[in-house]
Amino acid sequence: MDSKQSADAVARRAPTPVKIVIAGGFGVGKTTAVGAISEIKPLRTEAAMTTAGAEVDHSDLTPGKTTTTVALDFGCITIDEEVKLYLFGTPGQDRFGFMWRDIVHGALGALVIVDTRRIDDCFPAVDYFEKAGLPFVVAVNLFDGVLQHHIDDIRWALAVGEHVPLITFDARNKLSVRDALLAVLHNTFRVKSEAVGAGR
């Protein structure tokens, strides 16, 4: 085989990567959820963003420019011999930029994790996915197995439509996280098959 053919053969053997976005405010349990189910220990990678924002994490010495480092936690699950599912947590900072676009582009869906004590924290993610047209599910992370508010009250506070599934789960529990991811996929399937049915 010449090198082009052998390169193609190597590329064909590589798995097809798919991904689900894990979003939500700071400390809601994104990394916990990823860690509960990921086959690899959750990894963290960083991206440098240059911003002109007022809030910064650290600044470099270039006048008028500040550089922020954005951390991205992620994990991976082998689906079968050809498909690998990545779970990408959105950056903890409440800012949007190229990283959100790269995380969301081509994703199968998103899980927006909510802490009922700080419901507002998930609004930016909900807005982003609605604008991006990425189907998502909202999941209340039950820290102690008890839902403090009635689920309908949470839905009202979130201001998401009836078509957005709202579930509860325990981010520490592998099977619970699995079920949340299944909810995301079933929701995307429904949304996309309805779109196909409507000829869109």
Place this chain on the structure above:
Amino acid sequence: MNRPLPPPGGQSRDVSGVRPYLLTSGRSQPVDESLEIEAQVATSSQGATSPGTLTFEHRDIVELCRTTMSVAEIAALLRLHIGVARVLVADLAAHGYVVVRRPSAALGQDLGMIERVIRGLETIR
């Protein structure tokens, strides 16, 4: 970051005249810095047999990708910023040291793929 890659086997980089394309659902796309974070990177046979001419991060990536992994994993394991990892992988792919499998953007609409992932997750106990 300006460490030029030595041409493989002493040839000039334009000898073949073909940038190594890669397969995405049967189509070919060039590798560049817009590389997806989940794109899969694997060391080519050229990379496996001639890494000695590479240095620093280029060499680290070729060694690491003897096990196929994503651009994000490369960045995390080598403690590189994602943007840097993308550029390095694009360099290496252009010179034939690694091959890259990029995801199809249409996967999010692919009902068959969604079902397949559902089946796979359902086997988790």
